[in-house]
Amino acid sequence: xxxxxxxxxxxxxxxxxxxxxxxxxxxxxxxxxxxxxxxxxxxxxxxxxxxxxxxxxxxxxxxxxxxxxxxxxxxxxxxxxxxxxxxxxxxxxxxxxxxxxxxxxxxxxxxxxxxx
Numbered sequence: 001x002x003x004x005x006x007x008x009x010x011x012x013x014x015x016x017x018x019x020x021x022x023x024x025x026x027x028x029x030x031x032x033x034x035x036x037x038x039x040x041x042x043x044x045x046x047x048x049x050x051x052x053x054x055x056x057x058x059x060x061x062x063x064x065x066x067x068x069x070x071x072x073x074x075x076x077x078x079x080x081x082x083x084x085x086x087x088x089x090x091x092x093x094x095x096x097x098x099x100x101x102x103x104x105x106x107x108x109x110x111x112x113x114x115x116x
Contacts, residue, residue: 034049
């Protein structure tokens, strides 16, 4: 299921990797999920590291502004809200709120995934 996770319905987890350089991404795990930290011109975004088209990792895809290109078929999604931008992707990717806390980043995951 693809969705935008709402922060008020979630538990916050530390992001265990530093923010990559602008235009870059970094995969990590939190709450038992594979996630992708994206630096869109200085703004961090976190999405599930899974293409909604064929369920392959998005890590290694090219990030241009807020648009991430899947490394397998070249489909594109907007990392701000997971919206498909170019085919063959037609479904939204799952996005998670991210915030700065205690000098690092935290990502909001569904409370069920957090074990609460």
